[in-house]
Amino acid sequence: MTQFRPCIDLHQGKVKQIVGGSLNDKGATENFVSQYDAEYYASLYREHNLTGGHVIALGKGNQSEVMNALRAYPNGLQYGGGVKESNAASYLEAGASHVIVTSYLFKDGEFSWDRLDKVKRETGTDNLVLDLSCRRTADGWYIATDRWQTVTSTQINKENLLELADHCDEFLIHAADVEGLQAGIDEDLVRFLSYDSPVAITYAGGARSLADLDRVKQLSNGNVDLTIGSALDIFGGQGVTLEECIAWNTSNT
Template sequence: MSRSRFRPCIDLHDGQVKQIIGGTLSETAPETLKTNFVSRLVYNNLEGGHVIKLGPGNDAAARDALSSWPGGLQIGGGINVNNAQEWLDAGASKVIVTSYLFPEAKFSLERLEALSSAIGKDKLVVDVSCRKRGEGWFVAMNKWQDITDMEVTRESLNMLSKHCSEFLIHAADVEGLCQGIDEALVTKLGEWIAIPCHISSYLVAGIDDLDLVHQLSGGKVDLTYGSSLDIFGGSLVVFADLVAHDSKS
């Protein structure tokens, strides 16, 4: 059995590293934004991490992060067929895409095929970040404000996996709340996915959550930490302890 790993994540907003409560991020109502912590810390030397640009004004900071560790970080936020190669050339290991695949909130297989063909599926991560609707989850775009027509299911993930090498998932309804793992979602992902997948830091409450994700997903899902970490102002997880725990797994 594979082992669920800890991965680092960096969210950039207004050029700063921030841990944001995802469902509050809106361009039309910026006053509703809830930020857990603002940090100038950027950490590296952990493989498979990502940098997400949340809106404009973050390109310079993102390039700084990528140049500090060429080939060590994935990049997301505003990625499309016209700029994907540019970000790979800037040092990203892979690019992460969501909104470009959903013009007017409707999935475009044509766009996915074009992007995958342009850079190669091995360089492409599809962000299937989602919000709960009824008993299921639907992909959300535009900073998780708009719900698309794609439900996260075994069938949709299998279709997407033909054109990408990895999935990134945020559960935007509870992003940054540090209230523990969405066990139902993690369990389903363990049943459904056939390629690497990592869940971003949205729910993490403690180090033990990494072991729980491993148990629920059968080791298929990796986990990133953010708001709960001491380096981001959290009190639940000491970064050094997490790295040590991960290295012993």
């Protein structure tokens, strides 16, 4: 059944909410920069028993914040950002419940099954989340890597999702074109993801109110979870409160 999932996005060593499509080497368009650190948010999620959330490091300069968050909520947060074969196990040892992998799985824009196998040997299938964040094109959605700036040749379609599901525990899918805009979810993408997936799917991008949880539940037949970022009161938003999301989860368990 659809659930709200929390997040901690880190950029330049700070907890932020940004416009996803604006992220590049020079910076990003910021919706919110928190006065609190990652440990504060991890402890908050732990206090309220919110599970399945993720902490994402967007670029360099975030590792101390990442480690503080993982220590504050051991086995309660997934971690993504620069994860590859050589460091995947270290994040699990530091307290992450799962590691989230995207860009490492692609070489010259093409998906690498060899790299996926190498990561799996370090993490196991049960501790691996595949980030299939994507951009919309004229003929569907394609996975985007390198902070969502590089659109790969791998399409988000049922065949690919079913094949990849054999190699991970969950999918995380940001709709990069609407991420951080608070202009509404990509309903077509959520509806597409309503197929009977053998693994859990979390969608992120554009959510702006509690009604979006109801909408995702309806569109996906309860098969997709939702992350809400910029619209959430704890990130300076005015669309929905964390308290409301917690109550929604309880009522939809």
